Amino acid sequence: MTAPRWPLIYAVTAAIAVAILAALVAVAPRADGRIDWTAQMVDGGWMAWTLPIALFFYTIACLLVLFTLLAIHFPETPRTGILRIETTRGDRLFISLLGSAFLSLAWLAAFGAPLTYALILCLAYAAAVFRWV
Secondary structure (H helix, E strand, O other), X not given: OOOOXXXXXXXXXXXHHHHHHHHHHHOOOEEOOEEOOOOOOXXXXXXXXXXXXXXXXXXXXXXXXHHHHHHHHOOOOOEEOOOOOEEOHHHHHHHHHHHHHHHHHHHXXXXXXXXXXXXXXXXXXXXXXXXXX
């Protein structure tokens, strides 16, 4: 049995992710030739599927696929951080996503939109979680 060809697996996965991203951008509603970020992608749907919402779920799906491939290619061992609990990469991803949701909600309550600086804060928080938790 031959060993998996990881560079090929990563390249095919990245190509699929780029193709899905291109399809999302291609079907995005346009106004005056530019992408309309607030227009609904699905009329009459139960949820306001705008391009930012679709990109959010796309990013979460890409992260899950990436972390699955990393767990298969580089088996992980739990480590203990400042919380004094054993965490794996997946645990730290979940902690950073959950904390980022609360940080964004707190930002909206305190400052309102836009969330540009909240995104920077969430990225710093995620980096800290992956480094020290």
